[in-house]
Amino acid sequence: GGAITTVAPSTTAAALTSISTGRPPGEHGVVGYRIAVSDGVLNALRWSTGDGDARRRHDPGAFQPCELFGSQRPPVVTRAEFATSGFTAAHLAGTRLVGYDDRAGLVRGVVEQFDAGEAFVYAYWDAIDRTAHEFGLADRYDEELASCDRMLADLLDRLPTGTGVLVTADHGLVHVGDEMLELPWSVTSLIDGQSGEARFRWLHARAGAMGDLAAAAHAAFDEVAWVRTADEVIGAGWFGPVVSAAARARLGDVAVVAREDVGFTDPAEAMSLKLIGRHGSLTAAEMLVPAVGAVA
Numbered sequence: 208g209g210a211i212t213t214v215a216p217s218t219t220a221a222a223l224t225s226i227s228t229g230r231p232p233g234e235h236g237v238v239g240y241r242i243a244v245s246d247g248v249l250n251a252l253r254w255s256t257g258d259g260d261a262r263r264r265h266d267p268g269a270f271q272p273c274e275l276f277g278s279q280r281p282p283v284v285t286r287a288e289f290a291t292s293g294f295t296a297a298h299l300a301g302t303r304l305v306g307y308d309d310r311a312g313l314v315r316g317v318v319e320q321f322d323a324g325e326a327f328v329y330a331y332w333d334a335i336d337r338t339a340h341e342f343g344l345a346d347r348y349d350e351e352l353a354s355c356d357r358m359l360a361d362l363l364d365r366l367p368t369g370t371g372v373l374v375t376a377d378h379g380l381v382h383v384g385d386e387m388l389e390l391p392w393s394v395t396s397l398i399d400g401q402s403g404e405a406r407f408r409w410l411h412a413r414a415g416a417m418g419d420l421a422a423a424a425h426a427a428f429d430e431v432a433w434v435r436t437a438d439e440v441i442g443a444g445w446f447g448p449v450v451s452a453a454a455r456a457r458l459g460d461v462a463v464v465a466r467e468d469v470g471f472t473d474p475a476e477a478m479s480l481k482l483i484g485r486h487g488s489l490t491a492a493e494m495l496v497p498a499v500g501a502v503a
Contacts, residue, residue, distance in 0.1 A: 208499030213378050215445040216240075216407040216464075217486050217493040219336065220251035222377035224298040227329075228273040231447025235273045236454045237297060238446065240404040240487070241476065243411065243457050248402050248475070254293020257475075267297035275301060276329070284316040284330040302329070310334075310358050318365045332358070339380045339484030348484070359501075366503035376496040381406075383485040386469040388431070393423045402459055405470030406487035409459025417460050424461050431467040433489065436460065445489075464488050 214225045214232055216239050224230075224237040232238045242249045244265055247256040255261050280301055287306030289295050295304070305316045313330055320328045338351040363372060387405065390398075394410065397420040403409040412420040417436070424434045435443070437458045441450050463471055465488045486493045 208374075208497060210495040211375065211498040212494050213376070213496050214447075215489055215494075216403065217378040217488060218404060218407070219377050220294060220298075223331070224271060226375075226377065227275045227298045227302075228271075229277070230273045231449075233441070233446035233448075233450035233454050235271050235298075236451060236457065237271055238454055238457050239402065239407065239409075241402045243400075243402040243409065243459060248400070251297075252292075252294050254297070260293075262293045262296070265293075267293045268300055271297040271300075275299065276327075279327060281327045281329055282316075282320045282325055284313055284320070284328060286331075286333065310354065314358060314362045314365065317362060321367055321370060335376070336378075336380070340482045341480060341484075343384060343483035344380060344382045363501055363503045368503055370503040372501050372503065374497060374499045374501075378486045379491075379493040379496060380484045380486050381468050381488075381490065381492050382483065383468055383470050384483050386467075387472050388428075388469050389472050391423075391427050394420065394427055397423055400475065401473040402457075403462070404476075404485075404487045405472070405482070406465040406485050406493070408463045408471040408473065410461040410463060412460040421461050424463055428463050428471075431465065431469050432471075433462075433464040433466055435462050435464070437462070466490065 213222050218240045220237050220240055221232045224235050228235045237251055240251055242251055246264060249256055249261055249265060280303060282305050283299050283302040284305045284307060287308055290304050290306055307313045307316050313332055317328050317330050335351050335355060339348050342348060397413055397416040398410050399413050400411045401408055410420060410424060421436050428434055437460055440462055470485055
């Protein structure tokens with residue numbers, strides 16, 4: 208195997224939805240981690256806004272309209288706690304969920320499905336991402352990678368002979384740590400809010416201020432980031448060759464996309480822990496992911 212390119216932004220919500228639909232974010236509409244919607248900003252992984260659970264206000268099935276897995280309805284082996292989430296309803300609706308609680312449970316769940324005669328099984332393991340977020344790209348991250356190698360070896364040993372396994376990822380990561388940059392007053396005075404995430408930050412301009420905002424963002428961040436208007440992002444094909452009207456409405460006005468190992472703060476973005484490893488931008492470390500195949 209080798210490396211393939213994930214989608215922009217290089218983040219879980221957008222990329223996992225592209226895996227299940229085979230479509231880029233401009234078509235499936237899950238355009239990032241924190242998405243601008245009519246009543247605020249939707250946290251796509253929690254499917255919540257500042258007003259709480261958003262499943263009734265933003266129906267996941269309507270929000271993401273694309274067909275999943277070519278209408279195959281495969282078994283999906285994922286954490287049991289994800290089964291009832293709004294994001295699962297958006298990117299895995301209609302699949303047959305098989306829950307697990309630990310590493311051994313993922314292996315068991317996949318093997319049982321093939322033993323039962325299934326031809327295709329999709330499995331998702333999230334601990335590499337969680338470990339990098341919490342501890343950075345250091346010893347704990349290396350330990351998690353080694354544990355995943357052992358998990359895959361165990362899986363290959365137990366699958367029926369001749370079963371093909373393809374391993375990939377939704378995104379890469381960079382070590383950001385404390386390198387979080389605040390937006391200067393020259394920028395914040397021109398915005399009504401932000402969406403996206405630390406390394407792919409959307410700025411939403413105040414009425415009539417879009418041109419001034421783009422100029423201010425260039426002046427503030429050109430040394431560390433790509434600064435682009437929404438029209439430039441769409442024209443460059445970052446979100447795919449087609450951007451639906453629904454997806455376009457969920458973008459901001461100016462994107463600030465980290466080129467160096469930094470992030471951009473948003474006071475409205477509440478985190479339960481300090482993130483050390485981050486992703487979302489267009490650097491090779493975030494965009495290139497493995498595509499490795501093996502046969503049991």
